[in-house]
Amino acid sequence: MLCQIIKKCWTEEMLSFQGKFWKIPPGETPWPLETTAKWGKGVANGILKAVGVVPKPLQKPHPPIFQPFASSENSIRWCAKNARDGRPAADARDTSRSNLFEVYASASGRALGDGMGMLRDIIIADS
Numbered sequence: 001m002l003c004q005i006i007k008k009c010w011t012e013e014m015l016s017f018q019g020k021f022w023k024i025p026p027g028e029t030p031w032p033l034e035t036t037a038k039w040g041k042g043v044a045n046g047i048l049k050a051v052g053v054v055p056k057p058l059q060k061p062h063p064p065i066f067q068p069f070a071s072s073e074n075s076i077r078w079c080a081k082n083a084r085d086g087r088p089a090a091d092a093r094d095t096s097r098s099n100l101f102e103v104y105a106s107a108s109g110r111a112l113g114d115g116m117g118m119l120r121d122i123i124i125a126d127s
Contacts, residue, residue: 003065003084010062014042014050025051068119076100080107080115089119 005022008015017024029048036043042050057063066085070076079086086104105112 003082006065007062009053010057014052016042016050025049066117071100073100073103076103077107080104080110085115085117087117087119 002022005015005017005024008017015024025048030046031043031048032046033040040052042048042052064085065083066087067075067079068087069089070079070084070086071088076086076088078084080103086100088100101113101116104110104116105114108115
């Protein structure tokens with residue numbers, strides 16, 4: 001659900017949302033700012049009714065969204081079906097993850113490797 005809200009923030013001029021866990025704006029919020037009344041949107045009778053996110057992303061319709069630590073076949077299939085790029089964590093000791101690229105390609109209909117990547121740890125230390 002949060003991902004849907006983020007997409008709406010990026011693609012819609014103004015956003016209001018009522019869900020089980022999220023409410024935007026959060027109830028009856030007084031909004032007496034003169035600048036909003038003069039130049040803004042989303043306020044009716046002094047109460048905030050919608051919010052806008054600026055600046056909007058340059059990528060259209062929005063930047064890619066990825067799912068980190070998607071390391072099982074089920075999570076990779078979910079990513080493929082819900083337009084998320086999969087990002088399994090790289091683990092040189094676990095070669096069973098190599099098939100996840102094929103699983104994603106099959107479930108998404110995209111080319112092998114398109115929409116997938118690997119998360120890697122990078123450690124910087126004095127030693």
